[in-house]
Amino acid sequence: MKRKNFLFVVLLLTTFCLSTHSQTQVADTSIVQSLQRVTNGARVRLFQDARLVDRLARRQGTVALSGTTLKDQNYITVRGYRIQVFSDNNQRRSKDEANQKAAMIKGVDPGLATYITFTSPFWRLRVGDFRSFEEANLKLIELKSAFPQFHEMRVVKDVIRLPQ
Structure with a gap:
């Protein structure tokens, strides 16, 4: 035993x-x-x-935010929503236009993260990191009133980055 x-x-x-x-x-x-x-x-x-x-x-990440780089910022990636402000496939002017629109949005709301991506053949500008569709939609309404000339703005599903 x-x-x-x-x-x-x-x-x-x-x-x-x-x-x-x-x-x-x-x-x-x-x-x-x-x-x-x-x-x-x-x-x-x-x-x-x-x-x-x-x-x-x-655990460490580098986030490209319209020309600036945030180093040594801890974040996690989850499914969420962003606002797509711009998408175009014109190789001559799309990148510049995305950068111009990102600068305009940063001028109005400096705290709003902007993400410019290239997925062949499209340049896209998406803004924000929203957990819910409702939260993104409220910001979309604000942006549409601030920028009525941006006709193609819409809420899209995306992988977002949240600080830890």
Whole structure:
């Protein structure tokens, strides 16, 4: 009986140690750190540019907001809504027009995030990070009253960035 109890305690401790070890592996902040961890006496050495380390990090993000860059800002990405202000496929003027409209919106509402993206062949300008359609729609009404010349504004589903 004592031997069974002893084996049970040893098995329980072994399971606990293994689960703690696996939790330690999950705590790595990038795939590079995961690969460089010593496993069974073997070590992988990776040599790369420091910019690549920043790109591969899980918790750190770089957000392009109409020409400016926010570095070292923690955020999470979730499904939500943005307002699409502009979309065009004219290769000669679409990028400039998207930047001009982003600057106009930033002049009226500096706190509103603007995202200019290129998905071939379209340049798009989307603004805001809204969790609900209603929240995005209220901002859309404000923007339509401030910019009646922007006829194509509408709420679209998108992956948004929220600060942690």
